Amino acid sequence: MRVLRRSAAVLAAVLVTACGTASPPASQPEDNPPASAEPAPDNLVPVTVEVPEGMAQPPFNEPRQALVPPGWTMSVYARVPRVRLAAWAPDGTLIVSVPFTGEVLRLNASGERSLLLRELTQPHGLAFDGDSLYVAESNRVSVYRYADGQATDPQVIVDDLPNASSQELRAAYSHVLKSVALGQDGAVYFSIGSTGNISAEDRDATPQRATIMRVPPGGGPAEPFATGVRNGTGLAVAPDGAVWTAVNNRDNIARPQDGQIRTGYVNDHPPESVARLFDGRELGWPFCNPDGGPADLPLIRDVETNADGSRMDCAALPPIEQSLGAHSAPLGMSFADLPEPYGTGALVGVHGSWNRTPPRAPEVSFFSWRDGLLGNQQTLVGGFQSPGDFRWGRPVAAVQGPDGAVYVTDDLADAVYRVAPPI
Numbered sequence: 001m002r003v004l005r006r007s008a009a010v011l012a013a014v015l016v017t018a019c020g021t022a023s024p025p026a027s028q029p030e031d032n033p034p035a036s037a038e039p040a041p042d043n044l045v046p047v048t049v050e051v052p053e054g055m056a057q058p059p060f061n062e063p064r065q066a067l068v069p070p071g072w073t074m075s076v077y078a079r080v081p082r083v084r085l086a087a088w089a090p091d092g093t094l095i096v097s098v099p100f101t102g103e104v105l106r107l108n109a110s111g112e113r114s115l116l117l118r119e120l121t122q123p124h125g126l127a128f129d130g131d132s133l134y135v136a137e138s139n140r141v142s143v144y145r146y147a148d149g150q151a152t153d154p155q156v157i158v159d160d161l162p163n164a165s166s167q168e169l170r171a172a173y174s175h176v177l178k179s180v181a182l183g184q185d186g187a188v189y190f191s192i193g194s195t196g197n198i199s200a201e202d203r204d205a206t207p208q209r210a211t212i213m214r215v216p217p218g219g220g221p222a223e224p225f226a227t228g229v230r231n232g233t234g235l236a237v238a239p240d241g242a243v244w245t246a247v248n249n250r251d252n253i254a255r256p257q258d259g260q261i262r263t264g265y266v267n268d269h270p271p272e273s274v275a276r277l278f279d280g281r282e283l284g285w286p287f288c289n290p291d292g293g294p295a296d297l298p299l300i301r302d303v304e305t306n307a308d309g310s311r312m313d314c315a316a317l318p319p320i321e322q323s324l325g326a327h328s329a330p331l332g333m334s335f336a337d338l339p340e341p342y343g344t345g346a347l348v349g350v351h352g353s354w355n356r357t358p359p360r361a362p363e364v365s366f367f368s369w370r371d372g373l374l375g376n377q378q379t380l381v382g383g384f385q386s387p388g389d390f391r392w393g394r395p396v397a398a399v400q401g402p403d404g405a406v407y408v409t410d411d412l413a414d415a416v417y418r419v420a421p422p423i
Contacts, residue, residue, distance in 0.1 A: 044068060044382060049417070050075035052111075059392040059413050067383040069342075071422035074381070078111035078416040083409045084177075085332050085397045086416070087126040087133075089146060092402055095133070096409060096416065097123045099177060104135060106149060107416065116151050117144075121163070125180035125190070125235070134188070136180035138163035141190050141215075157188055157215060158222050162195075162207065169195060179235035181243060186217030189243055193231040197251050198286040198305055203227070210285055212245060212277060226277045230285040234274075234333030234348055240372050246330035246348050247273040250289060251355040256303045267356050271297060272330055274322035274348070274367065274374060281318075288314035293323040294376045322367060322374045327353030327360050332397020335369070336406065339421045344369040347380070347398040347406065352391065361385040362394045364408055364419075381408065381419055 044067035051060045055076045066074050082100040089095050094107040095116060104117040104126065117123065117135065125136030133146040134157075141158045144151035164173040175193025182188060194202045194210040202209035207222065212232050214225035226232075226245070234246025249272050255265045270289035275281070284290075287306035290297040297320040301309050324330055329351035337344050345368040352362035362384040368375035384393040394412040398419075401407050405420040 043070065044379060045070050046383065047072070047074055052076060055079050055111075055415075057414075060415075064392055065383055066381060067379070068381055068419060069421070072419060074417055074419045076111075076415050077407060077418040078107050078113060079414055080105060080107075080113060080409075080416060081414045082411050083396070083414065083416060084411055085124055085126050086399050086407060086409050087128055088399065088401060089128060089133070090131060091149065093149070094399075094401070094407060094416070095126055095128075097126055097135075099124050099138075104151070111416070114149075116149075122177060124177040127180060127182055129182055134180055134182065136178040136190055137161075138176045138178055139165070141178065141180055141188065157219065158190065158213075162192065162205070162209060172196070175231040175233075175248070177233075179233060181235045181237050183214075183217075183237060183243065184241040188215040189213065189225060189235060189237075190215075190222075191229065191232040191235055191245070193233070194285065198302075200286050200305060212243070214279075225279055226275075226281040226283060228283040228285040228288070230283075234330045236333040236335055236346065238276075238335055238346075238372075239344060239369065242372065243277045244333065244346065244374070245273075245275055245277060246324070246333045247275065247283065248329055249273060249326070250286065250302075251327070253289065254303050256300065259303050259307075263357055266326075268326045271320075271323035271326050272328045273297070273320045274324065274330070274346075276321050276373070282312075283320070284312065284314060284317055287312040288317060290320045290323060293320075295322055296320075297323055322376070324348070324350065324365065324377055325360055327356040328365075329353060329360075330365075331395075332399075332409070334397070334399045336398075336400035338366070338400070338406070339404075342366060342368065342378075342380075346374055347400070349395040349397045349408070351394050351396065352385065359385065359389055359391075362391060364395050364398045364406070380406070381417075384410075 046065045049064045084097045086096045099122040102120045105113045106116045122138035127134045133144045145153040163176045164171045179191040211224045212226040213222045215222045231248040232245040249270045271293045284299045288299040291300045299314040299317045332349040348365045350363045353360035364381035366378045366380040385391045393410045396409045398408045408417040
């Protein structure tokens with residue numbers, strides 16, 4: 001990994017892939033019922049998604065209903081195939097990443113798109129610091145000068161990050177996309193996801209995978225800030241300056257009592273971590289898993305990788321501050337100031353599960369912020385999955401715009417939504 005200095009280095013954004021890529025477990029009798037159900041929408045009401053003329057391509061070739069807070073509206077703001085993360089530019093335009101095409105796009109006030117950057121390597125995480133735009137590709141993090149709707153003068157902050165083209169990985173990389181966030185002190189934080197579900201060799205790699213890395217203010221070598229982070233797809237800095245991550249945890253986990261993979265246990269284990277990070281924090285993967293919840297989750301031994309506790313003392317690790325239901329697949333994370341009754345809190349795009357029967361529904365979640373901690377998960381926007389498990393949308397990220405509305409990217413519906421509180 002090669003790190004280049006830049007005198008005014010600072011950076012931010014968000015990334016992700018789904019909760020896993022392996023095949024689901026073979027069908028087995030469900031010997032006990034799920035321990036928890038979907039989070040009940042809190043006083044949400046159904047609304048028909050408003051679709052401007054010219055944007056009615058599938059899935060909006062027929063009316064779609066979503067669940068939003070009373071008095072809020074939801075409309076299609078733009079159509080962008082395979083859109084992922086987003087950040088607001090200082091000129092009031094929304095910048096979005098499209099890893100599949102190697103592009104970063106600019107959306108104007110009417111939702112019309114124009115090309116900002118092209119021929120990048122799976123660009124994902126985006127963030128602004130004044131007129132500096134930070135972009136996390138799968139193999140590097142760079143900063144651009146943003147002015148007059150153009151991104152110029154690229155400077156590499158971190159290079160040679162592991163991705164599917166890394167020789168030793170032979171194109172086998174399940175969590176190749178990178179997230180990035182900018183600390184209040186100017187440090188740059190970025191994620192390196194695990195190569196697989198329980199690929200313990202990631203912990204011995206150089207650079208170490210399954211980590212959140214930190215580049216000090218002004219540049220310098222990147223060092224692990226938090227370890228044992230299977231796929232820290234959500235990465236954001238809280239109002240008090242603390243770095244938080246929302247993590248895609250393990251799939252197909254075996255029951256501790258007998259080492260068997262059973263649908264009833266897999267459905268609700270392990271919860272997805274939402275953790276406050278500090279230098280040297282250990283989140284346990286793949287030797288420890290969070291258990292219980294929704295808040296202050298202890299970590300317990302993984303029966304497949306750490307049955308006797310010799311690989312890691314899970315009980316000695318600090319509890320995980322918050323969680324989402326197992327296999328929620330949290331992606332983008334950001335902080336926002338919403339109207340009452342919400343207030344300040346974290347927005348998390350929940351992509352929804354593959355490794356669960358029935359599937360965990362996609363949504364935009366909200367975690368209230370108070371005294372340096374996050375409250376329990378609430379559903380802010382839902383309705384993307386029908387009772388018959390048909391999905392018409394899968395949120396990736398949610399960011400608050402300068403107008404106070406929440407803008408949501410959706411890589412299944414190929415759309416960006418504007419979810420607006422009452423005026």
